[in-house]
Amino acid sequence: MKYAVGLDLGDGESALCWLPTAGRSEAQLYARGTEGSAIVTAIARVHFEEDEDLSFTAEARYRDIIGEEAVLAKNARHFSVNFKTRPDPADLQTPQPLIFAQILLTEFFTRYPEVRRECVVYVGHPAGWDRKSVETYQKHFSAMDVPVRLVAESQSALVHVRDRRAEHRQAGGLDRVLVVDVGSSTTDFTFVDDLIPRNLQVGSDLGCREIDATLAEMVRKAFANDTKFIESLGQDGGQDMLLLLCRRAKEAQFAGARLRLQELQAGCDDKFTPFVVPSVGWLGQKEIPQQVVRAPGGWAERLTATLIEVRDQLGQDKPELIVLTGGGSRMPVVRQICGETFPDAVVEDDRDPAFTVARGLASTGRHRVAVERFRQEIQMLKDQPVFNDLIRTRLLSSFGEVRSVLSERLEMDLEQSKKPSQRLDELIREMAGMDHIFRKLRVELESSVTPLVLGICRSYGVRDDQFRLDFTVPDIVSSMMKARIRTAWRTMGFSQGVWDAATMVGQGGGVLLRGAVLAIRKAGAGPVLAAAAISAAAGGVVVGGAKGIEYLARRRLQTMLATAELEPTEVAKLVEQVAEAITIQMDARAVEIERFLAPDAETTDDY
Known part of the structure; x- marks a missing residue:
């Protein structure tokens, strides 16, 4: 897939963005004309204009429109906002969120047909939804003619935060982090520990629209005796228009600026004017942050209770960092309550919190494609x-060094006549003591192979300062090299019995030879001791008794070491083993990335 599309289908506002799966370019936000990138989640059913095709039935001559266009539509048959709810598996009707998404994506793909041809759409869902709800939501979106995947909203926000930190080379800070995504219908929580995200199933019934609903109820009570107000409000779509008014009044006060209330008052359908005009005036005089949000039993208290529940679920797992995302996180009370509940954590606001989830969704898609490509290239x-060839060269060089080191040690033993004799098994174990050779081999492999591997890593955003590369040489390397030396020894005819006979008998030459000959006959000893016996029988000099036979054995061993080589089949096997070990380690890097992309088993997002 060439593109990843992120759709944050919010209860209050929605956002859509996209980016190429190749490269590391920033996601582009989709803007609907003058509405901007934040799209009000509203839908209306309106009648076709008279000059449009009239061959349709009466019902078919209606079409659905979304966003600000729906808010300002004249003569709408139906109007609704805040329709994002937990899906009901028993409901067979097409849910409004799906209709909204279909209209928005159709509009987007019409403008960008190249994206539609090769893309995957990632849609967010509240982390607090249970598995059955998420499955139902996924089934609704399976009706679309493009691939759709679901991801928990707070987790997608985490992916965006990670990307943002990577841009500023902030590798740390995501070991113990709590993401708090404050939306209109829900407040989502994702906790990350040791790079593993855990979506917490709390907050699914706590959204900022509670504040809007409280305000709307206060407005209705204030004008309960106004007949025109009540009649206008009772028309289809009236209650939804009032909720939208209350939300914008709330946002305006928290933002410290006028927020298009007058535009809505002037532009809405005339049938809503009798209640919209007085509502705008009443809301402008209300101190919403103090009188509504912080009121006893209000939204702030509910947020406090939910955060305490999160703290209880985490137990000893205390966050070091809290990242606030979602449009509702702009309310100062959110930061304050988070800081009071987790006093040892740093609280960090995300930039443009209304678009964090959408950007994270698109980024999740790119990372998933990149991980698959990364694995293929590795x-x-x-x-x-x-x-x-690099591996083969380093392995053969290390084997040569093994031979050289052992040969030097044998030479030193020969020159130091007073040095105690060394048994055959101790010589073999001496190979296992050459850790420095294999440490050197590992360093050489890293220096040779790392540039090739990191070239792939960096092209997919797997940064080496975040994921340390550590190529451990497989045990088979040292085992096979030692086996090759041991096999060479055996071809010389040595056996432990012969070696014992040669080194543990008395010091007299005659006794030594008799013991050696008996041992040779019994054990079928090889050419070194046999040559010594023949030399003695012919009147030759046996050099230093037991020391002399050991001297000849070590000389013969030196000769063998000088010519010992790994067999081609052994080299091929070693190369394969080392290459596989490197591949496994690099796949582990991909797994570390996937930890950010796949939620826990309780709320998995692909079905």
């Missing part, structure tokens, strides 16, 4: 000649 790396 697998292909194993078959590249330059990759395998």
Whole structure:
């Protein structure tokens, strides 16, 4: 897929953005004319204009419109806002959120047909929804003719926060983090510990529209005796228009600015004017932050209770960082309550919180595509000649160093006649003591292979300062090298019994030879001791008794070491093993990235 599309279908406002899955460009926000990138989640059913096709039935001559166009529509048959609710599996009707999404995506794809041809759409869902609700939501979107995946909203916000920090080379700070996504219908919580996100199933019934509903009830009580007000409000869509008025009044006060209330008052359908005009005036005189949000039993108290529930669920897992996202996070009371509930945590506001989820959804799509491509390229790396040649060269060099080190040690033993004899099994174990050779091999492999691997990593945003590369040389390398030396020893005819006979008998030459010959006959000893016996029988000099036979054995071993080589099949096997070990480690890097992209088993998002 060439593009990832993120759709944050909010209860109050929605946002849509997209980005190419290749590269690391920033997501582009979709703007609907003068409405901007924040799209009011509203839908209206209006009649076709007279000059449009009249061949349709009466019902078919209606069409659905969304956003600000729906808010300002004249003569709408139906108007609604705040319709994002937990889906009902038993409801067979097409839900309004799906209709809204279909209209928005159709409009977007008409403008950008190249995106539609090769894209996946990622849609957010509240983290507090249970699995059955998420499955139902997914089934609704399966009717669309483009691939759709669901991701928890607060988790997608986490992905965006991670990307934002990566841009500023802030690798740390995401080990123990709580993301609080304050939306209109829900407040979502995702906790990250050791790079693993956990979506908490709390807050699904706590959204900022509670404030709007409280204000709307206060307005209705204030004008309960106004007949024209009540009649106008009772028309289809009237209650939804009042909720929208209350939301914009709330936002205006928290933003400290006038927020299009007058535009709504002048532009709405005339049938709503009798209640819209007095409502705007009444709302402008109300101190919403103090008199409504912080009122006893109000929204602020409910947020406090929910955060305490989150704290209880986390237990000993205390966040070090709290990231606030979502349009509702702009209310100062949210930061204050988070700080009071988690006094040891740093509270951080995200920039443009209304678009955090949409950007994170699109980024999630890009990361998932990148991880799959990353895995494919790492697998292909194993078959590249330059990759395998680097490994082969380093392995053969290390084996040569093993031979050289052992040969030098044998030479030192020969020159130091007073040094105690070393048994055969101790010589073999000496190979296992050459940790520095294999440490050097690991360093050499890292220095040779890392540029190839990091070239792939960086092209997919897997930064080396975040994910440390550590190529551990498989045990088979040292085991096979030691086995090769041990096999060479055996071909020389050594056996532990012969070695014991040669080194543990008395010091007299005659006794030594008799013991050696008996041992040779019994154990079928090889050419070193046999040569020593023949030399003695012919009147030759046996060098230093037991020391002499050991001397010849070590000389013969030196000769063997000088010519010992790994078999081609052994080299091929070693190269394969090392390449596979590197591939496994790089796949682990992909898993670390996927931890941010896939929620826990209780709320998995792909079905």
